[in-house]
Amino acid sequence: MKKLLSLMGISLLALMLAVPAFAADKPIKVYINGSNVAFTAGSPYLKNNTVLVPFRVIFEKLGLNVLWDAKTGTVTGTSASLTISLKIGSSRATVNNLVKKLATAPSSISGTTYIPLRFVAEATGGTAVWDAASRSVKINTPEASDNSEQQITDLMHLSNKYFNAENAAGYYSLVVFNSVPADSVDNLKEYFKRYDMVTTIESLDILSIQGNEAVVHTVEKSVRKGGDYLPDERYEYLHTLVRKNGVWKIESSELQDSSVLLTPEQGKTAAVLPQIDASAIKDSLSKYYTARNAKNVDGTLAQLTYYGEEYEASMKDAIAEYFEAYNLTETLNSSNIFYYTPDEAAIYVEAAVKDADSGENYTQSSIFIFSKSSSGQWTIDDSYLVSYSDQK
Missing domain, CATH: 3.30.457.10 (Copper amine oxidase-like, N-terminal domain)
Incomplete structure (x- = not known):
């Protein structure tokens, strides 16, 4: 043979x-x-x-x-x-x-x-x-009966575990393949390189299980441990899950609500930084508010970090739509730089806002994240609303 x-x-x-x-x-x-x-x-x-x-x-x-x-x-x-x-x-x-x-x-x-x-x-x-x-x-198996609730709970906690371990491939292995864009894993890897956030699932509620579909609500807390600055936040998500070949996977996750976890005391604690940078950051912030009050689209855009022509065009349209929809006057009450590195800073702002259409007045607290370009200019990367408090 x-x-x-x-x-x-x-x-x-x-x-x-x-x-x-x-x-x-x-x-x-x-x-x-x-x-x-x-x-x-x-x-x-x-x-x-x-x-x-x-x-x-x-x-x-x-x-x-x-x-x-x-x-x-x-x-x-x-x-x-x-x-x-x-x-x-x-x-x-x-x-x-x-x-x-x-x-x-x-x-x-x-x-x-x-x-x-x-x-x-x-x-x-x-x-x-x-x-x-x-x-x-x-x-x-130890449990031949349907234990979907436990499987779903395990899935959500494993997803959180992979995220905190910065395991992009593992994280997306728990997601339905046809719902994941081709570059998602690479994008998440880039996120992990830039930011160091640890997320905790504070509550998890399975709202419904119908056949091979389930809906899950989670409240999650994200805390910064290092990397580029992002504020600590609490999120509420609504997750849609599907069961394929007997295994539950995440099909989509929709953000329902978020809140920044920064107290006024934390925001008003001053960082140590060179006066030249402090002046440049606050000057940019002042120009930003001046342009917004004047409904100056180009002036507002000039204080934002440039991320290419496509980004600039979309932001220009968004700013113009905002000015068309709202008639607000914003007055800076106070500002404080509470986080600083030579290339990045975060500033806590309290502003008095007047709505000319409704006559309403309120105080708005925000965080602005600034970055420093190679030319030395400080511009706004992002902003976060901290809270609103009504004034009688």
Whole structure:
């Protein structure tokens, strides 16, 4: 037989390499809690008394989110309380960072990675029973009943965990693929390079579960730990989730409300900075308010940081629409630079606002973030509303 095989052509050899050696045997079937698992990327096969299966389907059916590292040939399955990593060709795996020895190493066949089924089933707390007569594996998980609420809760906390770990690929692995723009992972990586924010989920409410769709409301607190300046904030989100192949994923997240967590006392604590920069920042702020009161679109735009022609055009339209919709006069009551680096500053502002249309007067507190250009000019990058307080 070996001699015959050695005489076969290259095309036949390629075919043999593409199909596991058991191809002539009865196909192996896998059942999870009594349901047959369909494998589309490849068929389970038996090697060294170990059943190996394509990793993605089995991970998802067992409630794990999947990460694939093509460079290292490592597949990782995660939930809120479990992380399993296996590597092609390695007889060692990790379960929550504990090294485990495998009887049979994961393998790659025709671009599909196969992993040992029993190991993964038992690592997730289930049992796996091999029936030689029917060539089937029957897996029972700890909870065969629908535990969608726990899965959804675990998903939201895992998403938060990935964000705080600055794991962009992990974060977007929990999102429905067709709802993610192609450059999202790269954009999030750039965000992580620039900012260092830690987010805490303060409350999580599952508002509805209907079939394979769910709606979740969260209140989250974001606190700056370093990097470029962003104010601490509290957010309210409405998340839409969908269940695909038995696994819940995030389809969309809509911001419902946000509030800046800065007290007046914090905003009025003065930063230490050179007088020349302090004067330049406050001069730019004064020009900004003067231009706004005069409804001078170009004058207002001149005090904003330039991010290209497309950005400038959109901002110009937005400012013009704002002046058309509102008839406000804003008077600076006080301003204080409470955060400073040689390239960036944040200034706390209290302004008296008069609405000429309604006759209403109120005080508006804001944060303006300034950046310094290579030419030395300080301009406004962004602004945040802190609070409104009515005046009688």
